[in-house]
Amino acid sequence: NAGVTQTPKFQVLKTGQSMTLQCAQDMNHNSMYWYRQDPGMGLRLIYYSASEGTTDKGEVPNGYNVSRLNKREFSLRLESAAPSQTSVYFCASSRRQGTNQPQHFGDGTRLSIL
Amino acid sequence: RKEVEQDPGPFNVPEGATVAFNCTYSNSASQSFFWYRQDCRKEPKLLMSVYSSGNEDGRFTAQLNRASQYISLLIRDSKLSDSATYLCVVNGAGGSYIPTFGRGTSLIVHP
Numbered sequence: 462n463a464g465v466t467q468t469p470k471f472q473v474l475k476t477g478q479s480m481t482l483q484c485a486q487d488m489n490h491n492s493m494y495w496y497r498q499d500p501g502m503g504l505r506l507i508y509y510s511a512s513e514g515t516t517d518k519g520e521v522p523n524g525y526n527v528s529r530l531n532k533r534e535f536s537l538r539l540e541s542a543a544p545s546q547t548s549v550y551f552c553a554s555s556r557r558q559g560t561n562q563p564q565h566f567g568d569g570t571r572l573s574i575l
Numbered sequence: 576r577k578e579v580e581q582d583p584g585p586f587n588v589p590e591g592a593t594v595a596f597n598c599t600y601s602n603s604a605s606q607s608f609f610w611y612r613q614d615c616r617k618e619p620k621l622l623m624s625v626y627s628s629g630n631e632d633g634r635f636t637a638q639l640n641r642a643s644q645y646i647s648l649l650i651r652d653s654k655l656s657d658s659a660t661y662l663c664v665v666n667g668a669g670g671s672y673i674p675t676f677g678r679g680t681s682l683i684v685h686p
Contacts, residue, residue: 494674503678504619504662519673551618555674561607561666564674566618 463487467552467567474542474574482537482570484552492555493535494519494564495527497548504551510535542574578602579665581677588684592653596680598663599645605667608639608646613660613679622648622661653684 468483486493495507496519506519510529524546526538535554539546549571553564580599588594600608608625623630625637625646636649646663660679666672 496676501678504676506673509673549616561624563609563621563624564664566620568618 465552465554465565465567467550467570469570470568471571472573474539474572476543476574478542479538479540480542481539482550482552482572483534484536484567485534486552486554486565487533488554488556488565489532490554490565491532491557493529494553494555495525495535495537496551496553497521497546498551498569499548507537507550544574546572547574548572579663579675579677581661581663581680583678583680585681585683588653588682590653590655590684590686592684593649593651594653594682595647595649596661596663596682597645597647598665598677598680599643600665600675601644602665602667603641603644605644605665606672607666608637609664609674610635610637610646610648611662611664611676613662615659619662619676650682653682655684655686658682658684 465486491512494509496504505521508527510516513532528536549569551569552567555564556562578601610622611619612622613619625639629638634651638647662679663677
């Protein structure tokens with residue numbers, strides 16, 4: 462029972478490079494989320510997808526794009542990486558947005574931008 | 576005022592102690608509430624949901640006070656393995672159904 466799977470687990474990029482963080486869930490959840498976590502800042506929502514076919518901005522969307530490829534997969538893209546995007550990125554899913562359903566998290570992608 | 580606020584701690588307690596954390600939220604229309612546990616460099620994991628009437632899971636008790644707009648987590652008989660950061664999550668804190676996380680409270684249980 463994999464739950465939420467994120468790839469890669471670690472990545473080092475140079476400023477200006479692009480990359481896509483992958484996330485897949487096997488729990489048949491409708492809603493998926495991308496967060497970043499920085500020291501002292503807690504978890505901040507980047508983008509979310511309430512259901513397949515929809516995406517919306519969260520608290521800190523600048524510099525990122527997302528794709529809800531299908532019900533299982535929700536990817537996060539950095540088009541031109543900047544050092545300020547050095548962070549730990551977590552993907553999460555929940556059965557449905559707006560209900561008393563908790564989120565389940567992947568084990569994170571640790572991203573460093575040089 | 577932040578939407579969801581927690582005392583960052585750290586709370587430094589001996590094994591066997593009872594410790595309690597509070598988490599305040601600003602939107603009175605918030606719908607649902609959770610406590611998560613996060614170990615260093617790991618993902619957050621659901622500890623327990625928080626129900627209006629309060630709920631207990633072993634050594635852990637969660638309470639909701641809607642009038643004062645806070646939730647609490649009580650840990651009895653603390654274990655070394657309870658050392659972690661405890662995050663509160665509020666759905667609807669910002670006026671939408673998006674979960675909002677507090678910044679977490681650090682707990683250190685020492686021998």
